[in-house]
Amino acid sequence: MTRTHAVTRPLLDLLLAGVLAVAVLSALLAISGYSVRDALSALWQGAFSSWSVIASGTLLRATPLLFTGLAVAVAFRAGILNIGAEGQLLLGATAATAMAIAVPASFGLIGTMLALCAGLIAGGAWAFVPALLKVRFGVLEVISTIMLNVVALNVTGLLVRGPLQEPTRTFPQSPLIEQALRLPRLMTGTRLHIGFALAVLLAIGMAWFLHATASGFRLRMTGANSRAASSAGGVDVTRVTVLAFVLSGALAGLGGAVEVTGVTYALYENLSPGYGFTAIAVALLARLNPIAAVGSAIVFGALEAGASAMQREAHVPAGMVGVVEACVILMLLASEWVGERLASTTSWNRGAPPRTPEPSSVSAAPTPPSP
Amino acid sequence: MTAAPLADFLDASIRSATPLLIAALGETIAERSGVINVGLEGAIIVGCLAGLATASTLGPAPALLAAAAAGVAITAVFALVAIGLVADQIITGTAITMLGLGITSTLYRVIYGDSGAALSAPTLGPIGIPLLKDLPILGRPLFQQPLPTYVAFLLVPTVWWWLYRTHAGLALRATGENPAAARAAGARPRRIQLWATLFGGACGGLAGGTLVLAQVGTFAEGMSAGRGFIAIAIVALGRWHPVGALMAALLFGMASALQFLGQALGLTIPYQIFLAIPYVLTLTALGIASGRYRAPAALGVRPNVAA
Numbered sequence: 001m002t003r004t005h006a007v008t009r010p011l012l013d014l015l016l017a018g019v020l021a022v023a024v025l026s027a028l029l030a031i032s033g034y035s036v037r038d039a040l041s042a043l044w045q046g047a048f049s050s051w052s053v054i055a056s057g058t059l060l061r062a063t064p065l066l067f068t069g070l071a072v073a074v075a076f077r078a079g080i081l082n083i084g085a086e087g088q089l090l091l092g093a094t095a096a097t098a099m100a101i102a103v104p105a106s107f108g109l110i111g112t113m114l115a116l117c118a119g120l121i122a123g124g125a126w127a128f129v130p131a132l133l134k135v136r137f138g139v140l141e142v143i144s145t146i147m148l149n150v151v152a153l154n155v156t157g158l159l160v161r162g163p164l165q166e167p168t169r170t171f172p173q174s175p176l177i178e179q180a181l182r183l184p185r186l187m188t189g190t191r192l193h194i195g196f197a198l199a200v201l202l203a204i205g206m207a208w209f210l211h212a213t214a215s216g217f218r219l220r221m222t223g224a225n226s227r228a229a230s231s232a233g234g235v236d237v238t239r240v241t242v243l244a245f246v247l248s249g250a251l252a253g254l255g256g257a258v259e260v261t262g263v264t265y266a267l268y269e270n271l272s273p274g275y276g277f278t279a280i281a282v283a284l285l286a287r288l289n290p291i292a293a294v295g296s297a298i299v300f301g302a303l304e305a306g307a308s309a310m311q312r313e314a315h316v317p318a319g320m321v322g323v324v325e326a327c328v329i330l331m332l333l334a335s336e337w338v339g340e341r342l343a344s345t346t347s348w349n350r351g352a353p354p355r356t357p358e359p360s361s362v363s364a365a366p367t368p369p370s371p
Numbered sequence: 372m373t374a375a376p377l378a379d380f381l382d383a384s385i386r387s388a389t390p391l392l393i394a395a396l397g398e399t400i401a402e403r404s405g406v407i408n409v410g411l412e413g414a415i416i417v418g419c420l421a422g423l424a425t426a427s428t429l430g431p432a433p434a435l436l437a438a439a440a441a442g443v444a445i446t447a448v449f450a451l452v453a454i455g456l457v458a459d460q461i462i463t464g465t466a467i468t469m470l471g472l473g474i475t476s477t478l479y480r481v482i483y484g485d486s487g488a489a490l491s492a493p494t495l496g497p498i499g500i501p502l503l504k505d506l507p508i509l510g511r512p513l514f515q516q517p518l519p520t521y522v523a524f525l526l527v528p529t530v531w532w533w534l535y536r537t538h539a540g541l542a543l544r545a546t547g548e549n550p551a552a553a554r555a556a557g558a559r560p561r562r563i564q565l566w567a568t569l570f571g572g573a574c575g576g577l578a579g580g581t582l583v584l585a586q587v588g589t590f591a592e593g594m595s596a597g598r599g600f601i602a603i604a605i606v607a608l609g610r611w612h613p614v615g616a617l618m619a620a621l622l623f624g625m626a627s628a629l630q631f632l633g634q635a636l637g638l639t640i641p642y643q644i645f646l647a648i649p650y651v652l653t654l655t656a657l658g659i660a661s662g663r664y665r666a667p668a669a670l671g672v673r674p675n676v677a678a
Contacts, residue, residue, distance in 0.1 A: 032481045081461050083409075129654075137658040140666055142407065142461055143607045144657070146600045147650040154643035161641065280465050317480040319592070322473025329466035330448070333458035 010292035016335075017285050017328050018299055024327045028320055039314040046309020047302040055190035057309075060263065062301025064089065064275045066199040067255025069282030069293045070206055071248045077210065077288050078244035079223035084130060084145025085252040086276025087152030088123040092253025093260045094156050095122030097174050097267035098164060100260070105178035112181050116257045123253015124246040126152065131245035135238045141245070149276070157269045164267060173268035183262035195258035199297075202251070206290035219244050252276065278304075281329045300325065380625075380632040381512035385520060386586060388624025390415070390578035392523045394602035395609065395616040396530050397574020402606055403534065404567035405547040405560075405669040409464025410449045412599025413471025414442035414572045418579020420475045423590040424482070426492035426583070432518065434492070435580045442576015443569050445471055450568045454561060460671050468599065476592040494588045495519070519581040526574075530613040543567055547667035575599065601649075608653040611667060623649045 022040070029036045047058050068085040075082035096119035103111040130148060133139040157172070166175040183193040210216040221229040222240045229235040255275070260267055282300055286292035307321035394411060401408050408414075421441035426434040445467060453463040483490060498521070500514040534540040543563050545553040550560040578598065583590060601623055608622070609615025626649040630642040 028477070032477065083461065083465065133654065133658055139654070139657045140607075140670070142409070142671065143603060144654055146409070147604050147654055150597055150600065151647045151650045154647040158641050158643040161643075274469075277465060277469060280462060284462060317477045319473045319476030319480070322469045323477060324473075326466040326470035326473060329462065329469075330452055333452050333463060333466075334456055337456040337458060 010286065010289060010295065013285060013287065013332075014292070014295045014299055017296070017332065020331055021299070021303060021324050021328050025320065025324050028323060029316065032320075034314060034316050039310050039316050042310045042313035042316075043303075043306035045306075045313065047306035052187075052190050053305075055187050055192040057305035058298060058302040059192050059196050060301070061305045062297040063193075063196045063199055063262070064255045064259050064272070065278055065282050065300050065304075066196075066203065066294060066297035067258065068252050068275050068279030069286065069297050070199070070203055070290055071251035071255070072279045072283040073286065073288045073290060073293055074206060074210075074219070074244060074251065075248035076283060077223045078219045078241060078248075079226060080131075080134075080241060080245050080248065081142050082127065082130070082145055082245060082248050083142060083280065084127065084148050084249070084276070085279050086272060086274065087145070087149035088126050088249040088252035089256035089259070089272055089276055090149075090152045090156050091126045092119035092123035092256030093267055093271055094159060094164070094256075095119050095253070096257030097177065097260050098159075100177045100181045101164070101175060103181070105180040108180050109184075112183060112261055115177075115181065115261055116254060119257020119260075120250045120254045123256065124250035126253065127245045127249020128242070131242045134245070135241055153269065156267065156271075160267055160269060166266075171268075174266050177261060177265045181261065182265060183258065191263070193258075193262035195262040198258065199255075200294055203290045203294050210290065252279075273304075278325060281325050284329060284332055376632060376635045378508050378511050379635065380628050381509070383628035383631050384621065384624040385512050385516060386624070387627045388620045389516075389520045389523050389585070390581045390598060391602055391605055391623055392617060392620035393519065393526065393581060394575050394578035394599060395605040395620055396523075396526050396613055397571035397578075398602050398606045399609070399611060399613055399616050400530065400534070400543070400574075401564075401568045401571035402670055403547045403611055403667055404543045404564045405550060405667055405672065406454065406564050406568045406571075407460050407464070407603070407671045408446065408449060408453075408467075408568055408571055409461055409603065410446065410467025410471070410599075411464075411571065411575045411602055412468040412595055412597065414446050414467075414575030415579040415582070415599050415602075416471045416475045416593070416595040417441040417445050418576030419583045419590055419594055420479060420579075421576065422580035422583040423490065423492045431493050431495045431584045434584055435495075435519065435577060438580025438584070439573040439576040442572045442574070442579065444572075445474075446569055446572020446575065449572070450565050454564050454568065457673055459673060472593060472595075475590075479590060479592065491589050492583060495585045517585040519577070519585050522577075523581075524617075527613050527617045534613065544667075547669055550669055575602075578602070604650060604653050607666070608656055619653075622652070 026036050026040065029039050046053065048054055068089055071085045071088070072082060096115040099118035100111065100115040103114055105111070107114070126148065130141045130144040133144050134141045160172045160174055164174045166173055183195055186192045186194050186197055210220060218229070218235045218240050221233050221235055222237050226237045230237045259271065264271060278300055282293060282296045285296035285299065303321055303324065307318045310316040311318045394415060398408060398411055418438035418441050422434050422438040425437040429437065448470070449463055449467045452458045453460045495517040497515045497517050503514040504510045506514070534544065542553060542558040545556065546558060546560045546563045553560050579595060582594065587594065605616055605619040605623060608619040626645050629645045633640055633645070
């Protein structure tokens with residue numbers, strides 16, 4: 001793969017996904033009898049119309065999607081189907097809130113950092129459970145992470161009605177985090193906080209880690225073919241799997257911590273409108289490439305920010321965006337199939353090497369070790 | 372404890388277990404063929420809306436079939452992408468769940484207006500089995516139930532018989548363990564997986580229809596409330612066996628009924644604990660039982676595309 005190819009390919013993907021999303025949305029709007037023009041103009045207003053809208057709408061919504069998108073991408077790269085980012089994010093948010101309530105406001109930024117660390121650790125710890133179940137007992141991580149998502153939701157629900165409930169004990173939510181402990185703003189006059197910059201830095205760091213370090217190489221090798229990595233590469237596959245899973249959970253947990261300290265300032269059950277699931281679309285659209293994930297998080301962030309505006313201005317149900325996201329994922333999967341077909345029929349006469357099926361490491365669900 | 376709260380508890384357990392059992396039996400068949408359909412949640416929610424939309428014109432019992440058909444329709448999209456185009460099953464399934472939740476909330480608002488006013492559908496009343504329904508304690512929970520509950524309980528032996536006592540069932544299990552070997556033996560793995568997955572979708576839709584037409588009587592956005600995921604957990608806890616699924620579904624049903632019992636007995640244990648317990652139990656059971664029971668060997672495995 002040439003260098004220009006590596007840069008233009010993700011950009012083309014993003015553009016294609018954006019066009020597809022708008023096309024699907026227009027079709028849905030037309031079918032359901034909404035004015036396509038009004039709705040799309042509301043979408044534009046809500047997502048891109050000015051710098052402050054881009055910052056407070058699109059980029060703000062893209063932030064948790066980027067954290068969880070990176071979490072999903074690193075897990076998928078290691079061959080781990082972590083669909084528990086939702087639960088890991090929620091517990092990260094819970095731990096960060098608990099920390100932010102426990103430390104005095106005079107701690108300032110140190111307190112904020114403690115809260116972020118708490119979220120990071122909680123998310124990682126929550127991911128350690130399915131990691132252990134996978135490597136020790138061969139429990140499919142798909143099943144265990146789905147279940148742990150529900151457990152996390154109930155733990156949060158319990159805490160915001162118990163120890164973490166606000167002092168008047170009326171609403172199922174935590175007290176507000178003190179002003180001094182909140183994440184500083186990135187741009188004055190907007191709601192965008194430094195969590196976005198942190199997420200972008202993490203994406204760059206992740207790209208470096210995956211492609212320029214030995215550990216990153218071992219992780220990718222494990223994901224591509226764990227048996228070969230173990231026998232020919234001498235990689236401790238169990239260790240790599242556990243560490244990658246924990247890293248994935250920690251990223252999602254940090255995303256949750258950033259969301260409470262930067263956006264909501266309080267913990268409640270419905271904190272995440274499914275960030276952990278949209279994250280799969282984010283990671284997939286980026287073809288599991290951390291740098292491209294920044295772009296795809298922004299695409300989906302724009303879609304979600306625009307959807308709120310569409311609901312407000314044009315009374316278009318916000319659920320429609322879920323349909324659009326789902327269609328984009330399905331079309332990406334289909335286009336990958338077409339791509340593979342084209343590659344397998346044309347590669348021989350062009351003399352090009354067959355495409356390495358990197359993202360398909362995801363698909364080969366590791367079989368549990370036989371008893 | 373007097374008999375009345377106990378009968379109430381059992382009644383509530385069976386009621387909560389019914390849609391879970393139906394969905395889990397379908398998913399058992401799909402997973403035994405090697406396909407894990409995380410889009411089951413999507414099939415359930417479209418079943419809910421289809422049930423509501425057709426109940427007033429068709430009547431509640433035919434509306435159950437409409438719900439099952441809706442489940443098949445959305446699962447056909449899953450099958451097209453995951454089996455036809457050999458895409459990753461988990462990612463496809465996640466997209467199908469998003470699709471189902473999004474499309475139902477959109478359609479509901481488009482059809483019934485912005486307010487999303489609660490519409491009520493005619494529901495299926497309980498059918499009493501003569502004599503048996505008068506049994507103490509067990510009579511009402513087991514023999515005074517709406518139609519889908521009986522369907523669910525009859526499905527258990529039917530699925531068991533089909534899976535373990537017919538040639539087609541054997542071919543399906545072989546496909547789930549080793550598709551290449553099944554093909555060598557003359558079976559058609561992709562076709563088997565397609566039908567198994569569609570059956571799972573029909574069961575998912577039926578579970579959604581049950582929820583609306585035998586229990587709630589109306590539709591709410593996201594009312595499937597994770598039941599598709601619970602059903603997948605039930606399949607695993609039931610060790611990919613229909614009788615196991617029955618036991619596991621009853622366990623989950625009892626766990627959600629415990630909160631009602633707790634209220635009746637004046638206990639103040641938070642309901643979240645009851646809701647989380649079955650998952651923790653399932654994870655523990657999966658860990659403990661891993662040495663003896665495991666998932667079908669080819670579950671979720673994507674065949675070589677080039678082949």
